Amino acid sequence: MRLLTPQLCVGMISNMKAALLLDERHVVAPDAFVELVVWRLGAPLPGSRHAFKYRLALVVEERCVLRYDNESGKGDHRHIGEEKLPYVFSTPQRLLDDFWSDVNRRRF
Secondary structure, three states: OOOOOOEEEEEEEEOEEEEEEEEEEEEOOEEEEEEEEEEEOOOOOOOOOOEEEEEEEEOOOEEEEEEEOOOOOOOOOOOOOOOOOEEEOHHHHHHHHHHHHHHHHHHO
């Protein structure tokens, strides 16, 4: 049987336990917000040496201008505008401190 509508499939690896540590959105200006999402994983993602998955973003005028993340296989890095730079992760608190420092330097 051929489907005319694409099907969305979502899967979970049952032996990979994850705990959501942080999921917040903060309005920092009338046209800007920060989104913070951090998970503790059961094991490190490929490319990372720690057991955290994170996505921290500053969005201004509906455009992401700053993002810290660690996509599977790409390791820890940050995006400043169009530039992608490595990021050295040490602790979740240091990650948040570094991100907020970058946000504060970009005050609009």
